[in-house]
Every structure is written in C-alpha cells, then in structure tokens.
Amino acid sequence: MHLKTIAELSRGLAAGEFSSVELTRGFLERIERLDGQLNSFITVTAESALAAAADADARRAAGEAGPLTGIPIAHKDIFCTEGVRTSCGSRMLDNFVAPYNATVVERMAAAGCVMLGKTNMDEFAMGSSNETSYYGPVRNPWDTDRVPGGSSGGSAAAVAARLAPGATGTDTGGSIRQPAALTGLTGLKPTYGRVSRWGMIAFASSLDQGGPIAASAEDAALLLNAMAGFDPRDSTSIDRAVPDYTAHLGESLEGLRIGLPKEYFGAGLDPEVAAAVHAAVREFEALGASVREVSLPNSHLAVPAYYVVAPAECSSNLSRFDGVRYGYRCEAPRDLEDLYKRSRGEGFGAEVKRRIMIGTYALSAGYYDAYYLKAQQVRRLISDDFRRAFGEVDVLLGPTAPTPAFRLGEKTDDPVTMYLSDIYTIAVNLAGLPGLSLPAGFAAGLPVGLQMIGDYWSEARLLNAAHRYQQATDWHRRAPAAFR
Numbered sequence: 058m059h060l061k062t063i064a065e066l067s068r069g070l071a072a073g074e075f076s077s078v079e080l081t082r083g084f085l086e087r088i089e090r091l092d093g094q095l096n097s098f099i100t101v102t103a104e105s106a107l108a109a110a111a112d113a114d115a116r117r118a119a120g121e122a123g124p125l126t127g128i129p130i131a132h133k134d135i136f137c138t139e140g141v142r143t144s145c146g147s148r149m150l151d152n153f154v155a156p157y158n159a160t161v162v163e164r165m166a167a168a169g170c171v172m173l174g175k176t177n178m179d180e181f182a183m184g185s186s187n188e189t190s191y192y193g194p195v196r197n198p199w200d201t202d203r204v205p206g207g208s209s210g211g212s213a214a215a216v217a218a219r220l221a222p223g224a225t226g227t228d229t230g231g232s233i234r235q236p237a238a239l240t241g242l243t244g245l246k247p248t249y250g251r252v253s254r255w256g257m258i259a260f261a262s263s264l265d266q267g268g269p270i271a272a273s274a275e276d277a278a279l280l281l282n283a284m285a286g287f288d289p290r291d292s293t294s295i296d297r298a299v300p301d302y303t304a305h306l307g308e309s310l311e312g313l314r315i316g317l318p319k320e321y322f323g324a325g326l327d328p329e330v331a332a333a334v335h336a337a338v339r340e341f342e343a344l345g346a347s348v349r350e351v352s353l354p355n356s357h358l359a360v361p362a363y364y365v366v367a368p369a370e371c372s373s374n375l376s377r378f379d380g381v382r383y384g385y386r387c388e389a390p391r392d393l394e395d396l397y398k399r400s401r402g403e404g405f406g407a408e409v410k411r412r413i414m415i416g417t418y419a420l421s422a423g424y425y426d427a428y429y430l431k432a433q434q435v436r437r438l439i440s441d442d443f444r445r446a447f448g449e450v451d452v453l454l455g456p457t458a459p460t461p462a463f464r465l466g467e468k469t470d471d472p473v474t475m476y477l478s479d480i481y482t483i484a485v486n487l488a489g490l491p492g493l494s495l496p497a498g499f500a501a502g503l504p505v506g507l508q509m510i511g512d513y514w515s516e517a518r519l520l521n522a523a524h525r526y527q528q529a530t531d532w533h534r535r536a537p538a539a540f541r
Contacts, residue, residue: 059219063276077127081110097214101174109171126169131224134175137256146178146190149404159256168283177211182260185478189408198537203462206236213240218540223271231482234494238457238506241496249489250295253288261370264486274523278302306524311345316450320356329500337497353442359484365432372416440488447512457494457506496532
C-alpha cells in the first residue's frame with residue numbers, strides 16, 4: 058500500500074480494499090522501522106492517529122467520506138497542533154505544546170486526514186539543507202549521506218521514503234520546492250495569501266506560504282483543495298473563491314505558452330540538471346505547448362534582496378521568544394537582562410542568530426534606507442520582471458535547484474554558498490507568485506526537479522500542466538531502492 062499515491066489510496070478506501078486503521082497502522086510501522094535512517098520525524102502521534110483513523114472509518118461507513126477521509130499525512134513541525142509539541146526545529150520551543158490548531162491543521166483534519174506526526178525541519182525554517190534543526194539533520198532517502206533540502210526536508214524525506222503519502226510544508230524562499238526537487242517529489246508553493254498562515258510560526262511574514270508535498274501533481278491538488286481558502290484570522294489571507302484543483306487535471310496543453318528564462322540556464326547550473334530540464338521542456342512541446350526564451354533581467358538581485366528582507370522580518374518575528382512567556386528559559390537568571398540574553402543565546406542555534414543579527418543591522422537607524430528600503434525597491438523590480446514575462450507567456454519553466462542533493466556538511470561552513478542553493482526559487486517568494494517543482498529525471502543517480510512558475514492564482518494551470526507531464530512520464534513513480 059505504501060507505494061500508492063493519495064489518489065490511489067483514496068480509491069482503495071472507497072472500494073473497501075482496506076480500512077484507514079489498516080492503512081495508518083502500516084505507515085506507523087514503516088516510520089518505526091525505517092525513520093531511524095532518516096530522522097524525518099520529531100514527534101510521532103501513533104495513538105491519536107489510530108483513533109483518528111477509526112473515526113474516519115466510521116465516517117466512511119456512515120456515507121460521510123470525502124476524497125481525503127482516512128488518508129494519513131504528516132505536518133511540518135512549524136504548524137501549531139493542539140496538545141502536541143510544536144518545536145519549529147528549535148531548542149527554544151522544545152517544551153512548547155500548542156494550545157490550538159493552525160488553520161491548515163484544522164482544515165486537513167476536517168477533510169478527514171489522519172495526522173501521523175510532526176516532521177523535522179531547519180530551525181525556524183532557516184536553512185536549505187535541513188542541517189540546522191535542534192533535533193539533528195534529516196537524511197535524503199535516495200542517499201543517506203546527502204541532504205534532503207530545507208527547510209521542509211523532514212516532510213520531503215518522509216514522503217519520498219513512503220513513510221507518509223503526503224505532507225505539509227512551508228516555503229519562504231523555496232522551502233517546499235527545493236526539498237521536493239532533491240527528493241523526487243511534487244511540491245507546490247501557492248500564491249501568497251492562498252493558504253492561511255494563522256497558527257504557522259512566522260519566519261518572514263511577507264514571504265512565508267504553506268503548501269503540499271506529495272508524490273504527484275494529482276495528490277498535491279487533492280491536498281491543496283483542503284488547505285486553501287480565506288481565513289479571517291489571518292490578515293494576509295485573500296478572500297477569493299477557491300476552485301476545485303482536481304477538476305481541471307487532464308486538460309490539453311495545446312496552446313500553452315512556455316517561457317524559458319535565459320538567466321536560469323547560465324553559469325552554476327549542473328550540466329546533467331540542465332539536460333534533464335531541457336528533456337522535460339521537449340516533452341511539454343510534444344504535449345502541444347509552445348516554447349520561447351524570455352528574460353528576467355533582475356533575477357541576479359533576488360538572493361541579495363531576499364537576504365535583507367527575510368532576516369529583517371525574522372529579527373522582528375523572533376523577538377517574542379525571550380524566555381518570559383513560553384519556550385526555553387535559562388537556568389537561574391541573575392536579573393531580567395540576564396534572562397533575555399541567556400535564554401535567547403542558549404535557545405537559538407547559530408543560523409538563527411546569524412539572521413537575527415543581519416536583520417537587526419539592516420533595520421537599524423542609519424542603515425534602514427541603505428539596506429532594507431533598497432531591498433524592497435529591488436523586490437518591486439523583480440515583480441515587474443515577472444509581470445512583463447507573463448504578458449508574453451503563460452508559464453515559466455526552469456530548474457528548481459542548481460545541483461542535485463549535496464553531501465551532509467558540504468556547505469555548512471559557507472553560508473553564502475548554502476544560500477545560493479535557492480537561487481532559482483527565491484524570486485518567486487519576493488513576487489508572491491505560485492511555483493511548483495516536479496521530478497524530471499536524475500543526475501548522478503539523484504532526483505532532478507523541474508520548476509514551473511505561474512502568474513497569480515494560476516495553481517490550477519500549474520497542477521494541470523504537471524499532471525499531464527506525469528501522465529507521459531514516470532519520474533514521479535520512482536522510489537528510493539532502500540525504502541520501496
């Protein structure tokens with residue numbers, strides 16, 4: 058059962074081939090037996106999962122089942138879950154048990170999903186390799202000496218190893234798409250405002266967006282149907298009708314205009330990754346799409362602008378973690394100042410401290426105009442590039458990451474090189490656009506991701522294009538040999 062997609066499992070549940078309890082027990086057994094090799098879960102909620110599965114079976118027997126009723130999933134440990142530890146991968150929140158559910162968790166539960174547990178992640182979602190977690194690094198199931206990508210690497214590793222059929226993730230600069238690419242999965246970062254951020258621990262509020270990670274575009278569409286929608290509790294949520302993302306799967310790609318940004322195929326791109334992406338582009342042409350080159354002339358400014366905006370917002374958001382109200386508190390503080398300093402100094406890891414320092418500096422009096430204001434101006438230039446490109450084409454295609462998964466520890470001593478892992482994904486967050494990564498081949502035996510970028514609210518178009526590609530190829534059907 059573990060090699061089936063969510064859509065196939067849903068049909069199996071509907072046909073009575075197995076129950077949700079049997080399905081859930083099967084995935085829990087795989088987590089217990091195999092996750093020691095990956096470290097993809099921080100918390101496993103076996104008892105409550107089996108209870109939820111029994112409830113789902115009862116709903117199905119009463120004729121109240123939807124497509125996701127009884128489907129096991131995992132949640133990234135950045136989403137608050139009532140009565141369950143929500144650590145955000147940090148010592149700072151190691152003892153934090155959330156008193157409420159995030160909207161995404163609420164909606165997935167209402168759809169009948171069964172939560173298997175909470176997945177490992179880079180501390181406060183800051184990282185491109187999943188090596189900054191307080192709970193240790195996550196390993197890539199395709200090669201356990203390599204990273205799964207970050208910061209949703211725990212979710213990606215769990216789904217790639219078939220320890221869960223689907224999972225939630227968050228994407229601030231590529232944290233759904235990059236790990237999906239490095240582990241051979243389909244991951245979607247929706248338009249900013251499409252999925253509620255309420256109950257999702259904030260890293261950079263103007264960039265963070267939740268989304269699904271799954272084996273196929275069809276599965277991602279099913280999960281997005283449950284996650285998306287207006288939430289009055291989130292001031293950044295957009296009140297806009299949510300389409301049925303599965304309704305358009307299978308539509309023809311005849312007439313689809315694809316743009317290839319020339320800036321995404323220059324120096325730094327692994328030749329085997331480039332070859333896989335070009336082969337995928339030819340497949341889209343065979344499916345009826347037309348392809349032309351376009352330009353995003355300010356794309357080289359995305360990484361420097363991002364690493365001013367994101368740290369600035371994180372320095373503000375993380376100021377609430379001070380050892381006073383909840384979370385980690387140092388032992389025997391001498392006075393209030395000592396409490397603040399030692400609680401934050403001992404509770405945060407090195408990467409989080411680095412970004413808080415950068416952000417605080419960028420926002421400080423005398424430097425605000427030179428750094429933060431300038432970065433926001435660059436952000437507008439990047440958005441304008443996309444706006445002009447979508448006047449010519451419907452979808453942009455390119456690599457998701459410049460290389461396949463790199464080795465654990467390979468880039469940990471060089472933050473700038475690590476930051477360049479997200480060079481093709483960051484601009485999408487700065488502009489607030491939807492982006493999707495899907496598997497498109499292998500390089501040196503490791504998965505390669507193809508990134509599709511769409512105009513605002515075009516998730517249905519992206520999912521349909523990815524689905525048609527996956528009907529013509531079988532890259533999304535491949536699973537790591539050790540976890541089949």
